Amino acid sequence: xxxxxxxxxxxxxxxxxxxxxxxxxxxxxxxxxxxxxxxxxxxxxxxxxxxxxxxxxxxxxxxxxxxxxxxxxxxxxxxxxxxxxxxxxxxxxxxxxxxxxxxxxxxxxxxxxxxxxxxxxxxxxxxxxxxxxxxxxxxxxxxxxxxxxxxxxxxxxxxxxxxxxxxxxxxxxxxxxxxxxxxxxxxxxxxxxxxxxxxxxxxxxxxxxxxxxxxxxxxxxxxxxxxxxxxxxxxxxxxxxxxxxxxxxxxxxxxxxxx
Numbered sequence: 001x002x003x004x005x006x007x008x009x010x011x012x013x014x015x016x017x018x019x020x021x022x023x024x025x026x027x028x029x030x031x032x033x034x035x036x037x038x039x040x041x042x043x044x045x046x047x048x049x050x051x052x053x054x055x056x057x058x059x060x061x062x063x064x065x066x067x068x069x070x071x072x073x074x075x076x077x078x079x080x081x082x083x084x085x086x087x088x089x090x091x092x093x094x095x096x097x098x099x100x101x102x103x104x105x106x107x108x109x110x111x112x113x114x115x116x117x118x119x120x121x122x123x124x125x126x127x128x129x130x131x132x133x134x135x136x137x138x139x140x141x142x143x144x145x146x147x148x149x150x151x152x153x154x155x156x157x158x159x160x161x162x163x164x165x166x167x168x169x170x171x172x173x174x175x176x177x178x179x180x181x182x183x184x185x186x187x188x189x190x191x192x193x194x195x196x197x198x199x200x201x202x203x204x205x206x207x208x209x210x211x212x213x214x215x216x217x218x219x220x221x222x223x224x225x226x227x228x229x230x231x232x233x234x235x236x237x238x239x240x241x242x243x244x245x246x247x248x249x250x251x252x253x254x255x256x257x258x259x
Contacts, residue, residue, distance in 0.1 A: 066259065070097035070107040085113050090254040117258055120147035120160060121249035125242040129174070131235035136185075136224035139246065150248070156224045159217040163253040169194075169211040169225055172243040175203050177231025182209050185224050191215075206237060214251070223248075 060077045066087040067073050073084055074097070081098045092113040098106050124139035136155040150157045159165065173180040173196055184192035196207040215223075225246060227236060238244050 070095060070099075073097055074099060083110065085115075087256055087259065088112070090256050091115070091252065092255060112252075114252070115255055116250060116253045117161065117255055118147060119250070120149050120165075121247075122146070122150040122157070123245065123247045124150055124152060125246075126236070126238045126244040127240055127242055129235045129238055130227070130244070131233075133228050134226055136226060137236070137244075137246075139244075141242065150246075154224075155246075156222050157248060159219060159221045159223075161250075161253055161255075162216075162218050162257050163255075164214065164216050164251040165248060166214050166251055167212065167223065167246075167248040169209070169247075170243075170245045171209045172237045173207050173209050173227075173229070174235050174237040175205050175207060175229070175231075176233040177203055177229065180207065180209070180229040180234055181227065182211055183226045183228065184211055184213055185226060186215065186217075187222055203231075219257075 061075065063072055063075050065072070067076060067084070068087050070084075072086070078084075078097070079099055081096075081100060083094060083096050085092050086095055087093075092115045094110040094113050096108040096110055098108075122145045123143040124145070125141045125143065126137075127140045130137055138155040139150075139152045142150075142152060147160055149160050157167075167184070169182065169184070171182065173182075175196065175198055178199055178201070179195060179197050181193055181195040183190045192211055192213045194209050194211040196209065198205065198207075211225075217223075229235075236244055
C-alpha cells in the first residue's frame with residue numbers, strides 16, 4: 001500500500017468519525033429533549049392524579065334524603081360526571097350527570113333500573129282431577145315458589161310488594177256438557193276468563209284451557225283461579241302427567257314505596 005493510499009484512507013476514517021460525532025451530538029440533543037418532555041408529562045400526571053384523589057376523597061354531604069337528580073348528587077359532593085342511579089317516583093332510575101362547567105344539558109334521563117328488593121316467582125301444578133265450582137283451585141306440587149307468595153293448599157297468591165306481575169294458567173277441561181269456564185279472580189272480583197263451548201251433543205271430550213294476564217298489584221292483593229261448568233260430571237282433568245299449571249312472576253317492583 002502506498003503512502004498516498006494510506007493518506008486517503010485516513011481522511012475517509014476522519015470524515016466518518018466527524019459524521020459519527022455529529023450524529024451522536026444530535027442524538028444527545030434529541031434524548032435531552034425527550035427527557036424534558038417525559039419530565040413535563042410526569043409533572044402533569046402527578047398533578048392530575050392529585051386532583052383526582054382530592055375529588056374522590058372530598059367530603060360527601062348528607063342532604064337528608066335519597067338523591068333524585070343531578071342537583072342532589074352535586075349537592076352531596078359528587079364532581080365527576082357519569083351515570084348514577086337515583087330515586088324515581090315509583091322505581092329506581094338511571095341518569096347521566098355532566099358536572100362540567102358551562103354545560104347546557106347537565107342531566108339526561110337514561111331509563112329505569114331493574115331493581116327488586118327480593119324475587120317473586122312461582123310454578124305450581126296438580127296431579128289429580130278437580131271439580132269443585134267457585135272455590136279457589138288448590139295445587140299439589142310446586143316446581144318453584146321463590147318468595148313464598150303462592151300457597152299450595154289454598155291456591156291463593158298474595159302480592160308481597162307493589163309492582164307489575166305476569167300470570168299464566170293452562171289446564172285440560174273434561175266436558176260432559178256444553179260449556180266449561182275458568183276465571184281469574186282478584187280480591188274476589190273476576191278479572192279474566194277462558195272457556196270452551198260445544199253445542200253439538202252428546203258431549204264427551206277434552207279441551208285445553210289457557211289464560212294469561214299482566215296486572216299492577218298492591219301489597220296484599222290476592223289472586224286465585226276458579227272453574228264453573230254446565231252439567232254435573234265435568235272437571236279439570238289431571239294425573240301423573242300434570243296437565244294443570246299456574247305460573248306467575250314479578251316483572252317490575254315499585255321499589256320506591258318500600259324505601
